[in-house]
Amino acid sequence: MQKIIKDGVIVESDLVWISNSETLADTSADTLKKAIVPLSAWLEMEDKGQVAGIWLESDENTDQLAGKNISALSVIGVHFPAFADGRGFTHARLLRERFGYKGEIRALGNFIPDQLGYLLRVGFSAFQFADEVNLEKALQLHKPFSVAYQSDVADPRPLFLRR
Amino acid sequence: MYQYDAIDQQLVKERVDQFRDQTQRYLNKELSEQEYLPLRLQNGLYVQRYAPMLRIAIPYGMLSSTQLRKLADISRRYDRGYGHFSTRQNLQLNWPKLETVPDILDELAEVEMHAVQTSGNCIRNTTTDQYAGVIADEVVDPRPYCELIRQWSTFHPEFAFLPRKFKIAVNATESSDRAAIQVHDIGLQIKKNAEGEIGFKVIVGGGLGRTPMIGRTICEFVPRAHLLSYLEAILRVYNQFGNRQNKYKARIKILTKALGIEELRSRVEAEWQHLKGKENTVPDAEFDRLQGFFTEPDYKTLTDQPTELTEKLSQSAGFARWYERNTFTHKKSGYRIVTLTLKKAGIAPGDATAEQMDKAADLADKYSFGELRVSHEQNLVLADVEQSQLVELWEAAKEAGFATPSLGLLTDMICCPGGDFCALANAKSIPIAQQIQEKFSDLDYLYDIGELDLNISGCMNACGHHHVGNLGILGVDKKGEEFYQVSIGGNSGHDANIGKILGPSFAEEEIADVIEKIISVYLDNRTQEEKFIDTYQRLGITPFKEAAYAKDN
């Protein structure tokens, strides 16, 4: 099982991140129940409730989720092809603020522990790091600065409304 | 001037601690080169050709004498006793040791300074007019708005990994644009609408670099309360749709061009509709609070043109020259704005030694309420000098090498660090500046030529803004040799324009002569009231080109 950081602790996740749509065809219903599938594949499924979650590529867009019942999903993943690709920060924020998604938002791929502060502030709650990352060490960076100027997912009020 | 409160202080401290830890992990090889790179960049640390370079933010150019003394002190203890004021109101140290950078940042924090987001693909230091708050014709003082933007953009969680760097500049006067807002990713022109409400004309997609472009107006008027939500909408569209494949196509200017301004506008509008009127709406109380940091100093009631001044003006041609070029009209009678030039022949434009920084700080204390500004043209400004003290200040400034009376003239060049310091350079730029300064050292000749911006960049990244110089010089690499391309007709300010390339590039030793030939065309053809740029616009490029490439006989 995959070790991840979720809500600030290291846990085992029994969910399987299916990174490639092509492998989906041969997947059993049981496996699908535990699967995080690509957004594009999910949009084509008739029974959208058969998977645990979906994930977005950085160049996809949350607009595609408009009108879909995403609250039933237990996880929405956001993939970082490279840690310098910052599109995922916007995706997570929109999922929380515009789509009102309350479930787990999981960062996937090549983001790095030093980004945790910002990732938390835009609404990520779980982190499935690349294999080589030491989770114990990453956990030490699992906190934003103690104050912030801007609004964020944790507190929509910018500092000027909190003074 | 803005003063940190407990929260600002806390944030800067946490940031320094964070960077100390990151640097330690990098040195221990726990962080890879590639991972450390954006982290150090967002703390102002470049690795340059010969040594690291640390770029320290001077938010919208405001500096207290205490801060400047600290910079002098740091440059002495951690560097080689000098610093370089850049075109974006920052100070660069060229030789700090990487391991000591966290200590430098710690010391900066003691005087409410930092190097946060001075490089990297994030929102950079917001810049403005160096005369903000002290000129008569500004709509309002732009600095409270700059501070608002500074806070909004500092550690913005969503926009720390943009496709490319992002620069915002604010201008508040109709008569001129000393902040060059049309060549920024976002340019904000403060204005009032028919009802007298304060807001911003928003210009987007300007920039220099490889593909120079003048910005386009995306919104004619955004009321100030909605500024942050509007900026947020632009940044969000850019973060999602900006090019991430090719770093040369990643700036918002390219997105603006690719989508077209109408499409970009409609995407930003659509995003804005979601954000407008929510928490990011800035209440008047916050504007008042920020305004409170920029109240007027204790001005005396004085009259213009006191006898101390007028007498000296009639007696000393040298003083009169300096007064004409290096000082500027103040909004209060009896006061004057003074520029301390950092453009002495033989030194790199914008360079100041630690001794000069100390001296400038002393002058600020003695003559200008202990405050200074850093200008886009790489000079220092004392904003509030009593006219009766100008003579004394002039004497002191001369002694410190701050009184080259050439502001706005040919030798008041903008010049990037170039091949002497910068790893990206194709060619050196500082020796070119020196060559030209030597050629045009005769002041009468310089005055006769009059106003002319000459800008030099060592490569296409255009840190020296060569495209918007009336004359621009760009270092190019030709089979491993340093050559220089000359462009003509560029302009910054409200009539921003990109210069045209004259033709094939020149060898290093030819440059000053070529510039002289171009200038003779102007001198031979100008009408009485024409500046260089006017004559160029009237005649077109041909005569200048012919002169530049004419064979000597």
Ligand code: SF4
């Ligand atoms: S223009 Fe080029 S050479 Fe000059 S400082 Fe910028 S990157 Fe370096």
